[in-house]
Amino acid sequence: MKALALAVLATSLVACASTPTVKTDFDPSASFASYKTYTWALKPEASSPLVQQRIIDGINARLQAKGLREAPNGDIALAAHIATGQKQTLDTFYSGTGMGGWGWRGGGWGGGMAMGSATTTVHTYDVGTLVVDMFDAKTKQAVWRGTASGTVPSSPDKVNAAVEAGLDKLFVGFPPGKTAAR
Template structure:
């Protein structure tokens, strides 16, 4: 059961199936044009093997689309991590006014009124995927992308969330290449 939850969380990496929160950063001095190959230094862990494979396949496909080739000891070393956490929201609903009575200043019915509130706690999982790229020669970080959002409950939505997160993460990769879309 825990492995299943972690798997779903991992893919929720990308969070909300509709719109994951994605952030990217890069070293402005890195020469991305010089990178022709990449290799996986660390694949994501802690999720379902199927989810991990979808993430790895998704990253591979997006890098290939940008002209990079996977090779042992590539120019770029990839490191991917998955994290998850539980969050809560509180929804409170009020009934009645609590004002009491009729008339001015509660003059005809007393000053007490009936009111009540009901609070519902909603617990949900948030998954985050972080992909780091390092220049294999210098061992310096050159790029980071992260995607996070609410983990969907169905497998189809999880897959859609992974795809949406990776699409947004790699939309402008390599940095400055808006035409790479």
């Protein structure tokens, strides 16, 4: 299960109820119109080979839809990384008000305190981040970076949907200059 979460994380950019958090940055002096080909310098490593392949295939499909094609010694070198980690949230519920209010107390009128109770529940969940870096193959300079982070879903169907949604959001503004998602 942890392996699936790690693999998913890379693209776990989207969970059922949440949308991935996506950030992109680019070198404004890079000439994206001159890039026609790309090559993988470093493919992401995921604990699940199926999720890993879906991420690679998803990135390839989106770049090809933007007019780039994969080739040895491409104009752009791609490097992708996946990171996962756990986060926790605390939910506390109170019963009783903790305040007794004003009223008759044995020998007279007055205020008082009453006991209330609190129950805290800890929720632990996995968060995944996919980082995609692009380098100009000739100059070796970074030209674009995109990150997508989100809660890692627990089921394979939701993982696949999260990968697709995360990649869609990550590449919606690529190449820069066309409504980049910053």
